[in-house]
Amino acid sequence: MAALKGRNLLSLADLTADEMQHLLTTAAKIKSGEINPQCPQKILGLVFKKASTRTRVSFTAAMYKLGGQVIDLNANLTQIGRGEPTADTARVLDRYLDVLAIRTFAQTEVEEFAHHADIPILNALTDLEHPCQILADLQTVQEEFDQLAGLTMTYLGDGNNVAHSLILGCALVGMNVRVATPAGYEPDEAIVKKAKSIAGDRSEVMVTPDPKAAIEGAHALYTDVWASMGQEDLAETRIPVFEPYQINESALAIADKSAIVLHCLPAHRGEEITEGVMEGKQSRIWNEAENRMHAQQALLAAVLGAA
Ligand code: CP
Ligand code: NVA
Numbered sequence: 001m002a003a004l005k006g007r008n009l010l011s012l013a014d015l016t017a018d019e020m021q022h023l024l025t026t027a028a029k030i031k032s033g034e035i036n037p038q039c040p041q042k043i044l045g046l047v048f049k050k051a052s053t054r055t056r057v058s059f060t061a062a063m064y065k066l067g068g069q070v071i072d073l074n075a076n077l078t079q080i081g082r083g084e085p086t087a088d089t090a091r092v093l094d095r096y097l098d099v100l101a102i103r104t105f106a107q108t109e110v111e112e113f114a115h116h117a118d119i120p121i122l123n124a125l126t127d128l129e130h131p132c133q134i135l136a137d138l139q140t141v142q143e144e145f146d147q148l149a150g151l152t153m154t155y156l157g158d159g160n161n162v163a164h165s166l167i168l169g170c171a172l173v174g175m176n177v178r179v180a181t182p183a184g185y186e187p188d189e190a191i192v193k194k195a196k197s198i199a200g201d202r203s204e205v206m207v208t209p210d211p212k213a214a215i216e217g218a219h220a221l222y223t224d225v226w227a228s229m230g231q232e233d234l235a236e237t238r239i240p241v242f243e244p245y246q247i248n249e250s251a252l253a254i255a256d257k258s259a260i261v262l263h264c265l266p267a268h269r270g271e272e273i274t275e276g277v278m279e280g281k282q283s284r285i286w287n288e289a290e291n292r293m294h295a296q297q298a299l300l301a302a303v304l305g306a307a
Contacts, residue, residue, distance in 0.1 A: 005305035008114045008121045010107070012131040012168040013194055020138075020172045024148075026298035026307045027139050027291065037301035042068040042098040044300065048124065049075050049104040050229045054265060054292050055124045055132065059101050062297035066306070071097070090116035099303060101132075105230060120303035127230065128188070130161045133264050134169035135295035140288040141175075141220050144260050149174030149202070154218035154255070156180050156211055156245040157272050158238075159187035162224040162264050167191060171199035178206040180214035182241045211245050218255045222262040223247045223272040239271060248274040252282060260284045 001022045008014060015023070029035045044063040048056060060070045073093070075081040080089055086109060093100055094117035102110050102121060107128035114121040123131050142148050153170050155163050159181045167187060170177035177195070179187055186192075186207055195205045208214055215221065226242040227235035247261060261273075261283045269275045278285060301307035 001302060001307070002305075004302035006118075006120060007303055009131050009299065009303070010110050010114055010121065010123045011129050012134055012165045012172065013198065014131075015172060017172050017174075017198075020169070023135055023295065023298050023302060024139050024142055024173075026302065027135065027295040028143065030297050030301075031139075031291070031294040035307070037297075037306040038067045039063075039098075039301060039304045039306045040067040042066070042304050043096070044068060044070045045073050045093055045097040045100040046070060046124070047073045047075065047080060047100065047102045047104070049080075050125065052103055052124070054289055055101075055103060058292035059124065059296050059300075062293050062300055065293075065297055066300055066304075068098075068300075068304075086112045087116045089113075093117065094119050099300060122299065122303070125161060127228070128161055129165045129168075130264070131165045131169075132292070132296055132299065133162060134165040135299060136288055136291035137166065137222070137262055137264070138169055138173055138175075139291045139295050140262065140284050141260070143287070144284060145219065145258075150176075151219040152176040152178065152217060152256075153220045153222060154178045154180070154214045155222045156214065156247055156251070157223045157242060158226050158228070159185050159207075160224060160228050163187050164191045166222060167195045167205060168198065171195040171203065171205060174199070174202045176204040176206075178204070178208065178214040178218065180208050180211040180245060182245065183209055185241075211251065212254060215251055215254050218259055220260050220262055221247050221252065221255055224264050225266070225268055226272055242272070246272060246274065247277050249276060252277055252280075262288050265289055
């Protein structure tokens, strides 16, 4: 799709519904082997200021499958770790690389990179959003149900970065999205408002403290850790607050019979999800993790003008 060439992905709200559908279709075709876009001699840079297994490795594998190269710009081995201004780093990396994926804390930092660089900047997770994760999640739902519009996605737990991108992504594809969080841990109001305006009258965006109301009849149950990277010191005190929001066997029993279970990983078994549900027959968590690679291969190919 020509419209995606050269574009950033900082928030899922950067995409139109058609662009999102194009990425999901491309990812599915790449996975099935129907297409094999190539970006020879293109170079992807990775700036990761937080730990990562899936995102780092799936981006790297995806770029290799496209015939490109990857440079891992470990912050501690570059001047990034010594505090060189983002504006300077961005303008220099722009001259060497063709695309840059960044995992950091502040959303404003990826925005600043995008402002100072002409190459596509991809958000590989910030405190506000995790758009690449949700591409893979929606691909996983699509391959299970062969549709997205009209289905219901329920997210239980912390109104965090993953929840934010999920709310926006579901609104874009016409899925109903229900988010159940304890009071005080709701998703960002501006994101919910944006999702409602994207969804219009096609689908519902619900935020509730009531997990049962959110789960009843849902086609996908989704959760994430109760304390994200950077919040480790809050983890213990959050456990009793979040306990009613665990995805366990009784939660799954009130979802639709066909419901699947998703988790972006890494998971804390016994906290946000039980071992039994994670390893149970309704879990699609491992396919979801695999789809990170296909979805990002589609994204890289699109922003590099090859798909
Ligand atoms: N889900 C996800 O982004 O995992 P990593 O933190 O391992 O990249
Ligand atoms: N919300 C989690 C997601 C990890 C992939 C975090 O930010 O740590």
